[in-house]
Structure formats: structure tokens, C-alpha cells
Amino acid sequence: MLKKLVLALALGSVSTFALAQEPKLGGTINAVIQPEPPGLMLALVQNGPTQMVSGNIYEGLLRYNKKLEPEPGLAESWTISPDAKTYTFKLKQGVTWHDGKPFTSADVLFSIETLKVTHARARGNLVQLEKVEAPDDYTVVFTLKQPFGPFIGIFEVGSMPMIPKHIYEGTDIKTNPANNTPIGTGPFMFKEWKKGSFIQLVKNPNYHVKGKPYIDGIYWQIIPDAAARSVAYETGKVDVLPGGSIENFDVPRVSKLPNTCVTGEGWEFFSPLAWMWLNNRNPILANKKVRQAIMYAVDREFAKDVIWNGLGKVATGPSASTIKFYTDDVPKYPYDPAKAKALLKEAGYKGEKIRIMPLPYGETWQRWGEAVKQNLVDVGFNIETIATDVPGSNQRNMEWDFDISFTYLYQYGDPALGVARNYITSQIVKGQLFNNLEGYSNPEVDKLFEEGAVATPDSKRKEIYDKVQKILVEDVPVAWLLELQFPTIMNCKVKNLITTGIGVNDGFRDAWIDK
Amino acid sequence: MLSFVAQRIVKGIFVLLAIIVMNFFLIRLAPGDPASVMAGEAGASDAQFVQQLREKFSLDRPVPEQLFTYVKGVVTLDLGYSFRQQMPVSALIAERLPATLLLTLTAFAISLILGITFGTLAARFAGTWADTAITVSALLFYATPIFWVALMSILLFSVYLGWLPSFGYETVGANYTGWAHVKDVALHLVMPAMTIGLFFMATYTRMTRASMLEVKRLDFVKTARAKGLRNNIIQRRHVLRNALLPVVTLAGVHSGTLVGGAVLTETVFAWPGIGRLLYEALLQRDYNLLLGVFVVCSAMVLIFNLVTDLVYRLVDPRIEFAK
Numbered sequence: 001m002l003k004k005l006v007l008a009l010a011l012g013s014v015s016t017f018a019l020a021q022e023p024k025l026g027g028t029i030n031a032v033i034q035p036e037p038p039g040l041m042l043a044l045v046q047n048g049p050t051q052m053v054s055g056n057i058y059e060g061l062l063r064y065n066k067k068l069e070p071e072p073g074l075a076e077s078w079t080i081s082p083d084a085k086t087y088t089f090k091l092k093q094g095v096t097w098h099d100g101k102p103f104t105s106a107d108v109l110f111s112i113e114t115l116k117v118t119h120a121r122a123r124g125n126l127v128q129l130e131k132v133e134a135p136d137d138y139t140v141v142f143t144l145k146q147p148f149g150p151f152i153g154i155f156e157v158g159s160m161p162m163i164p165k166h167i168y169e170g171t172d173i174k175t176n177p178a179n180n181t182p183i184g185t186g187p188f189m190f191k192e193w194k195k196g197s198f199i200q201l202v203k204n205p206n207y208h209v210k211g212k213p214y215i216d217g218i219y220w221q222i223i224p225d226a227a228a229r230s231v232a233y234e235t236g237k238v239d240v241l242p243g244g245s246i247e248n249f250d251v252p253r254v255s256k257l258p259n260t261c262v263t264g265e266g267w268e269f270f271s272p273l274a275w276m277w278l279n280n281r282n283p284i285l286a287n288k289k290v291r292q293a294i295m296y297a298v299d300r301e302f303a304k305d306v307i308w309n310g311l312g313k314v315a316t317g318p319s320a321s322t323i324k325f326y327t328d329d330v331p332k333y334p335y336d337p338a339k340a341k342a343l344l345k346e347a348g349y350k351g352e353k354i355r356i357m358p359l360p361y362g363e364t365w366q367r368w369g370e371a372v373k374q375n376l377v378d379v380g381f382n383i384e385t386i387a388t389d390v391p392g393s394n395q396r397n398m399e400w401d402f403d404i405s406f407t408y409l410y411q412y413g414d415p416a417l418g419v420a421r422n423y424i425t426s427q428i429v430k431g432q433l434f435n436n437l438e439g440y441s442n443p444e445v446d447k448l449f450e451e452g453a454v455a456t457p458d459s460k461r462k463e464i465y466d467k468v469q470k471i472l473v474e475d476v477p478v479a480w481l482l483e484l485q486f487p488t489i490m491n492c493k494v495k496n497l498i499t500t501g502i503g504v505n506d507g508f509r510d511a512w513i514d515k
Numbered sequence: 516m517l518s519f520v521a522q523r524i525v526k527g528i529f530v531l532l533a534i535i536v537m538n539f540f541l542i543r544l545a546p547g548d549p550a551s552v553m554a555g556e557a558g559a560s561d562a563q564f565v566q567q568l569r570e571k572f573s574l575d576r577p578v579p580e581q582l583f584t585y586v587k588g589v590v591t592l593d594l595g596y597s598f599r600q601q602m603p604v605s606a607l608i609a610e611r612l613p614a615t616l617l618l619t620l621t622a623f624a625i626s627l628i629l630g631i632t633f634g635t636l637a638a639r640f641a642g643t644w645a646d647t648a649i650t651v652s653a654l655l656f657y658a659t660p661i662f663w664v665a666l667m668s669i670l671l672f673s674v675y676l677g678w679l680p681s682f683g684y685e686t687v688g689a690n691y692t693g694w695a696h697v698k699d700v701a702l703h704l705v706m707p708a709m710t711i712g713l714f715f716m717a718t719y720t721r722m723t724r725a726s727m728l729e730v731k732r733l734d735f736v737k738t739a740r741a742k743g744l745r746n747n748i749i750q751r752r753h754v755l756r757n758a759l760l761p762v763v764t765l766a767g768v769h770s771g772t773l774v775g776g777a778v779l780t781e782t783v784f785a786w787p788g789i790g791r792l793l794y795e796a797l798l799q800r801d802y803n804l805l806l807g808v809f810v811v812c813s814a815m816v817l818i819f820n821l822v823t824d825l826v827y828r829l830v831d832p833r834i835e836f837a838k
Contacts, residue, residue: 028688030687030688035795036795038553038556038599038600038601038799039600039601045553046556047553047556048556120554120561120563120564123561123563124561174571179601180601180602194787195600195602195607195610195611195787196611196614196785196787196788196791196792197683197684197685197687197785197787198683198687200687200688219687219688221682221683221687221785222785222787223682223683223785224782224785224791224795225782225783225785227666227669227783228669228681228682228783228784228785231669231670231673231674231681231682232681232682234674235673235674235677235680235681237680237681237682388546389547389798390547390552390555390798390799391545391546391547391548391549391551391552391798391799391800392545392546392547393547394547394551394552394554394555395546395547395548395551396546398551398565429561429562431562431565432561432562432565433551433554433555433565
């Protein structure tokens, strides 16, 4: 059964055969949202639940299919100049905000200026931007300081949401009361948020894609307990469990329920990759042999099969296999305790204490922490586990107060956006969460990542990234674990839910209900 | 009596202030702050982002200044702003408190009524099979963890039988009004209220039983019997009334925990109450909200204690209020 499920996930076989049918109009979809989002104003808040709900309300200039190729969004077409420094976007005409005002290039310019202040990731993505101009109401021209390969990949709704200038201009965006009644251009409009219970969105009757959306509305139900979320699905009270809504050990059981469809698609853009930060500042972990020993000691196949119920894929290095310029032509670290012991001996490890910090994100991560601890103890490490809650572990990570710390990060489709930040020297900044917390610094890696971001054409980039992946896997600055997979579970009557590389976060504009 | 109440209110205000100051420092002892939590959730954060958040939360101000600002606010009934939820704390609490009060007061009423009834019955039929049945089930309910009771009842009544909704306060999207709405909420209320109620019911059952058996042996009961009073009257007027005092004491203590103590039940049943708000505020280090919930819960405990003392006098008029 498990194998069948995994196969179904791998082939994405479930959602595709529905394409042949004609969409039906009407109906409401109930979906789980967990945890309750702090707010829905996407320019201000970017956590997972916010993106999931607000992806229905706001839109980006582009969308990305499952192969991460750009598709029209609010921009109808785009051209890139031969020197790869000028990007010209033609906006779609006749698009209106939910309050009826037209969407124009002025909104795009305003959004970009705002995001540079409020949106940490957008700010990072826009470093190569020299200027942005709007020659007319429906044209926007981005000029870069130098060619920047991943630039075409930063216009997705979560990375660069378009916000209405006429509502926010001249106000303090952080305290504007309009944040509680978000206005976007998306297929659904905000109706009501009963804190602690549900968020209600209704169909936008004036949506710019004619005939869409098909459904009348969405209820996002807030259910804090993971077991209660499974039951809510089981009793038919919710139709959709987005990836990660229920505990992993419940996934095989719930997937087997009658009339249940499962898909692993819709995470291609994020490609979450789990690893352990190894604090390179620790004198023991500073030794490359010790870090390699950890890679050999940890049984990642076991973790995949037992702790993650067969979901996911053992990671080969810093890039997930689903993003651009991935290569598996790198040194391999199969599970080999004997080799780990030998390496430890060579390194002269004498049983000094190593502190390991599991991720406080629920049962699965706790079990994973225990399994890894056992693996490490088996080859002779002296391990102490640190128990924390989320704020506690964030604090420790920010202050580099750990030896080994679990995490998983999104890759955003391109090594320059989602990979480099974790290994380059300039990202060693205290007080920063994520990025180069392990304190790894290698001038050669820095140089290669710098060149990779601006090289043209793509074949040149590939060459550079192949090289840097090889160096990193040899050096083991962090211990890569798994490419995670968060399956979306839904009632089979919900069709065409996941159509792009950002999955549920791209909104329910194409979804329909088969009655 | 009026002066007694006034005196207690004045004392209460000082207790409340002490609680606020203590909580203020206790919360800040926990590692991590709201800025680090929100930065973590955003999935990306440069130092500028965290700094912006710190400034927004006034975390960059000296601690005594933060405390002074907070206390000054509370005195003017301003509980501050929750930046995480982007709403004033008092509005958030006002929105959630009714749900918790409905849940816990129902649970409290169920547990008191059933507990005292079963306790009385058990004492009345002490030593028979009825007594054994009541005492054993009371012990069982007392010893079973609340979350297990909650999950098992969901499994039975929602999944297998399909009689009761497993989560929430009302059917979302149904838009019931009038009696249909009342019925809908009542159906949602059954399982969470029973989950909390059963545990306290068990306590009151055992307490009432023991207390009644003790009072029964006292001289004035013998006198009443010798006077030829009917057994029912003896049980109700003489035994039960005296036996209730310890139960009231205990119920007074419990009433405080009922307000904030519904965290687990509210979480399992997705009940949109203040217990969940408290728990989430803690995990998110939402200082203002957390303090606000503490303030309201503490105030509730003080009020409930005062009410308990007044109820004492109702049950036993011999008790006088301390001057």
C-alpha cells in the first residue's frame, strides 16, 4: 500500500486524468489552515499559512508551472533584452482590484518600493535591480546592474505580491487598517475572518480570467490539533488537507480512506530540503573528517522509510533534485558506520560533548532527532539533546548557540535564490535566522556562487553550479538529510486543485467541484 | 457585607498589579522574543527585518520603560496591541472570552449538578452495588487523562456514530439563526463540556459522598431522626446542606482554573476560546497578548473567589464575613 501511495505521488497520477472533464460551476471548498496566519497582508507577512490563504487574494506578475517555467500572471507577456539586463513586462489590460479600481503599472512600481522595505526575501531578490520604470500604464521596464540569471524567477505571488497603490500610498503600511480587509486582484475576495475559527473567501465576480474561478468560495478552517485535523477530513467537514496539515504517520492511513486523492505535486518551486546545520565554529566540527563521519553515520534511508513513511528522497547535496542546475555527480555518503568510526578515529575525537537540537515542529521531527542521536551515539559520538520550543530554537539558531541543529529550507527554484545564501561568507551575520548559520567560509565557493548568479547563458551557469556542488559535498559544511515531500490530501470531488509549481499557494482559481 | 466586598476589591487590585509585574518579568525569562518567532515564520530574514520587528514591538526600549508603559496602559484599561494578530489585545480577548465562559460554565454546572447528585446517591446507598458503581466510575473519570477522553469521544461520537461534530463552535458556512443556531452551538458544546466536566464531576462525587457520610454520623442528625423527621428532609436539610461546604470550597478553587485551564480541551476541539489564545500567545511570545490574557484570567479568579465567599454564607448563614 505504502509503495502504491509513493508511486502515485511520484507519478502525480491522481490529478491528471481529471483534465479531460469539463469544469462545473459552484460549490464551496473547505480546507485546513494551520497554524492560524498572523495576518493576510502578503507584503507584510510571509509565513506559510499567510501565503496559502493570500495566494487567492493577491497575484504576482508571473506564475510558474511545475517545470518552473514562467507563465503569464498579471503580466501578459515579457521580453528580455539580448544583454540580459532589461526586462520589459506588458501588463494585462482590464484587470481591476477587488474594490473596482484599475490595476496599472503605477501599482507595480509602488509594490516594488514597498516590498523593498517590508519583505526580506524580495529585498534580497532585488539587489541586482538598478531601476524600474513605467513608460505607460501597461508597461513596466526593469533594468539590472548586470545580468542576473534567476531574475525571471522572482515574480511569483509570495515573492512579489502586487498591492494596491490607491489604498496604501502616503499611509503607514504597517498599521493601515486596510490590512485586515485585504484588497488584491486575485480570483477570491476576503469576506470574513473569525479568529480561531475560520477565514472565508468568496468568488471575485470580476476576475480578469473569464469564466474563472469556478467555485463560489473557500472556507479555511483553523483546527489547532493534528489529530483533530485528520478527523475533520475523515468526517467530511473539510475537503482539502494541504501538505503538512496532518502528522506524517497519519498520511498513509488517511490516504487510504475512500474517495481520497493524494498528490505530491505543487512543491516544485519550494523544494524543501532538510539538513542539519553543523556549527563549523565548534573546534570538533571544524574538522572536515568529523563532518564527513556524521554523513556516513546517519541512516537517511531509514529516516525516509520509517520516520517519513517512505515520503521524500535522500538528499545528495546542497541542491534539491527538483531545482535548476542540480547534479548528482558528487561524492556519495551511504550509511556506513564502520567508515564513520574510522574517520572519527583519524580525526582524534575523544568523546567531547556535542549538543544536538531537533526542530520543535511536531512528532515527526522529534522522532527524527532521536533517530539521528542514536545513529551518532552508535559510532562513538557523545550527544546531548537540547529540548526547546519554536522561539527558543530560533533564538539559539540566531545566536549560533548549537552544535548540530535541524532545519529545512526552501530552494525557490534556482541555486542563486535558495541555495547560495546558506554557504556564502557574506551571509554569516549574527542575529539572522537561516542562511549561513553554520559559519562555513570558502573563498572558492563564494566566487563560484557569485559568478553563477550573473553568468550567461545557462550552460555556463550549469558548469559553475556543477563545480560548486562537488566542492560543497566534499566539504560537508552541513549534513544534508532529505528532500521533503508534503502530499496534498483531498476529497476526489475536488478537481484541478494543483496546477502550478507553488501548488495550493497559487490559489484555487482553477479548482472545481464534481457533484 | 458591602464593606467586605469593597475591601476585597481594593485588595484584589493590588494582587492584580503584583501579578502583572511578576508575569511581565517571567515572560521575558523565556528564550526567544516575538521578533525571532515572526522572522522564523517568514522563512527568510536579514538582520534589518528582525530589527524592524524589534522596533515595532518596542523591544529595543529599556525593560523598565516597557514595564512602565504597560502598567500605565493597564491602569487606563488599555491592554496594548498584539502586533502578531494585528488587533488590540482587549478586542481579541473580548472576542474569545464568551466562548470560553460558555464552555467552562457549562462544564462547571454539569460537574456540580451531576457530582452532587451522584455523591448524594452514593452516600444514601452506601455499601450497595449502586454505591460501588458510582465510586468506581468516578475513580475512572478522575484517573483518565483529559486528552484521551477527548480523543476517544471524538472517535466514538464523530467518526463511528456521526452524532456530534468533532471541532469548532458552530457549523461554518451554515449561517443558522435563532433556535437553529442555539441547537447547532449546543451540539458542538456537548463533547468539550463533557470532557472538562467529567473530571470535576468525579471529584465532586467523591467529595460529596465522603462529606455526607461524615455528617450523617453527627449528633444533630441523630436528634433530627429522634424527632421523627422524614428521611428525605433529614438528607436534604440537615445532611446535604452541611456536607456541601467542602464541595463549595473546592469548586471555588476550581472555578479559577476553569477560565484559563481549558487550553487542552479547546485545542483538541478547535474551540475558539481564550485558553487557545493563551497557548498560542505563549508559543509565539506575543508578550502583550499573553499578559492581557493573564490579567483577565487573574481578574476572573479574584472575582470567582469573592463569589465563593458569598456563596458560603448562602449555604451556611452562620458564617460571618471577616471585618
